[in-house]
Amino acid sequence: MRLENGSRVGIIGGGPAGCFAAIQLLNRAREEGLRLDVRIFDPRFDTDVRGVAACKGCAGIVSANAVQSIESIGLSVPPRVIQETIEEYRVHILGQTIRLPQPRPGRKILSVYRGRGPRTHQGDPIESFDSYLISEAVARGAGYVPERVRSLGWDRGPLVRTESTNFAADLIVLAAGVNSRPIPELFFNYTPPQTGIMAQDEIRKPADWPAHTVIAFFGEPKGLIFGALVPKREYLNVSLLGYQMGPDPIREFFRAQKEPMAEYFSAPLENCCGCSPRVPLHIAPRYYGDQWVAIGDAAVARLYKDGIYSSFVTAEAAMRTALDQGIDAEAFKAGYEPAARRIAADNRYGDILFAISTAILRNPRLTAAFLYSLHLDETRPEGKKILARLIWGMLTGDESYRLLFRMSFRPRELAELGREIIRRGRWLIPD
Numbered sequence: 227m228r229l230e231n232g233s234r235v236g237i238i239g240g241g242p243a244g245c246f247a248a249i250q251l252l253n254r255a256r257e258e259g260l261r262l263d264v265r266i267f268d269p270r271f272d273t274d275v276r277g278v279a280a281c282k283g284c285a286g287i288v289s290a291n292a293v294q295s296i297e298s299i300g301l302s303v304p305p306r307v308i309q310e311t312i313e314e315y316r317v318h319i320l321g322q323t324i325r326l327p328q329p330r331p332g333r334k335i336l337s338v339y340r341g342r343g344p345r346t347h348q349g350d351p352i353e354s355f356d357s358y359l360i361s362e363a364v365a366r367g368a369g370y371v372p373e374r375v376r377s378l379g380w381d382r383g384p385l386v387r388t389e390s391t392n393f394a395a396d397l398i399v400l401a402a403g404v405n406s407r408p409i410p411e412l413f414f415n416y417t418p419p420q421t422g423i424m425a426q427d428e429i430r431k432p433a434d435w436p437a438h439t440v441i442a443f444f445g446e447p448k449g450l451i452f453g454a455l456v457p458k459r460e461y462l463n464v465s466l467l468g469y470q471m472g473p474d475p476i477r478e479f480f481r482a483q484k485e486p487m488a489e490y491f492s493a494p495l496e497n498c499c500g501c502s503p504r505v506p507l508h509i510a511p512r513y514y515g516d517q518w519v520a521i522g523d524a525a526v527a528r529l530y531k532d533g534i535y536s537s538f539v540t541a542e543a544a545m546r547t548a549l550d551q552g553i554d555a556e557a558f559k560a561g562y563e564p565a566a567r568r569i570a571a572d573n574r575y576g577d578i579l580f581a582i583s584t585a586i587l588r589n590p591r592l593t594a595a596f597l598y599s600l601h602l603d604e605t606r607p608e609g610k611k612i613l614a615r616l617i618w619g620m621l622t623g624d625e626s627y628r629l630l631f632r633m634s635f636r637p638r639e640l641a642e643l644g645r646e647i648i649r650r651g652r653w654l655i656p657d
């Protein structure tokens with residue numbers, strides 16, 4: 227089964243995955259002289275509403291890998307969409323502060339809004355990254371249908387049903403993420419991935435916030451892996467990642483980190499928005515079949531971060547397969563599944579790294595050893611700062627989890643670090 231002149235492709239969801247799929251499909255089809263009817267269905271962009279309704283609950287960091295990928299398909303995120311360029315991460319871990327400037331100058335990390343900004347925003351309208359992507363897909367020939375897909379059917383092929391239309395498609399691309407109600411009558415037996423819940427808020431940014439800097443806090447409260455404050459012009463996005471967060475995690479976070487926070491906040495916090503979005507934890511058990519394929523969060527995403535980049539990777543692999551190999555289950559198994567499985571396999575290393583860092587931060591002796599290693603790491607030459615690179619990689623998504631895992635367990639480096647600790651007489655860690 228192949229896409230031909232006049233084939234119809236229904237993309238459900240106009241987030242990054244859906245838009246990247248439309249843009250890549252249309253770019254490639256044009257090069258090959260193939261005429262396709264591509265429609266993106268999503269109700270989210272047909273509104274002026276600020277806050278959660280038009281948003282997608284995301285910290286909005288476009289990683290360096292994502293920026294590069296976006297540029298590789300002929301896009302360039304316009305300045306009006308960019309809220310901040312990020313040049314440094316500053317990390318607070320149990321009384322210690324580490325400054326991590328971008329280790330590879332020239333690589334851009336951006337912060338953007340995925341919706342129209344915080345609920346209480348009053349000033350000039352904010353243009354979202356997602357609206358920009360939709361406009362680029364439309365400019366390349368995609369049709370945009372501002373409606374929710376209510377159900378799917380089958381009439382000699384897949385049928386997309388909204389309130390006002392029935393769209394008979396040759397291929398359905400499911401890019402609906404993991405934060406909406408499931409679509410009934412999924413003829414294809416799609417099984418969504420298991421998800422977890424994260425917490426985030428938008429607060430007003432203090433006037434003297436360090437320029438171009440994300441600040442992350444590790445260790446407290448219990449159950450938190452880390453919380454990050456991401457600058458976006460006059461606001462800060464607060465995103466928390468944790469295993470067992472309490473009923474009011476953002477307040478608990480600020481209370482637990484009161485001391486280091488005092489360095490940045492002198493006035494009471496002004497809360498401007500907030501939500502508890504879902505994040506996929508594993509690969510979806512079933513994510514393709516004859517004439518349908520799921521991409522982005524609906525299929526698999528990088529664990530806890532960089533989902534915009536994994537949306538790009540899955541969209542690229544699925545659309546390349548559809549054009550080069552076909553649109554039946556066998557083609558997606560051969561062409562798409564390996565790319566999706568690579569992300570899932572990498573996430574397993576991420577799982578181990580997050581579990582180890584949580585175990586370290588829960589145990590005072592291990593924490594003391596870790597802080598001491600961190601101190602030693604800072605004194606080492608640039609190329610040998612393993613922990614700094616590890617923390618940078620875990621925060622930004624700039625490196626694969628597999629590489630970070632290998633870096634953490636390089637026997638030679640570990641032995642060298644151990645020797646240094648012993649040489650300085652710090653092998654007995656005080657309570």
Ligand SMILES: Cc1cc2nc3c(=O)[nH]c(=O)nc-3n(C[C@H](O)[C@H](O)[C@H](O)COP(=O)(O)OP(=O)(O)OC[C@H]3O[C@@H](n4cnc5c(N)ncnc54)[C@H](O)[C@@H]3O)c2cc1C
Nearest residue numbers: 239241242243284285286287375403406522523532533534
């Ligand atoms: C708290 C949090 C912070 C995050 N921070 C970052 C970050 O800083 N950087 C990063 O790269 N990633 C981040 N992520 C991950 C990132 O948000 C996702 O991986 C990414 O949005 C996935 O894109 P997607 O297109 O697959 O799905 P989504 O962005 O969820 O888009 C799905 C779209 O489908 C539409 N839709 C759903 N159902 C229907 C339907 N029935 N009919 C029509 N349309 C439908 C929705 O309206 C939505 O627009 C974060 C995630 C969370 C939860």
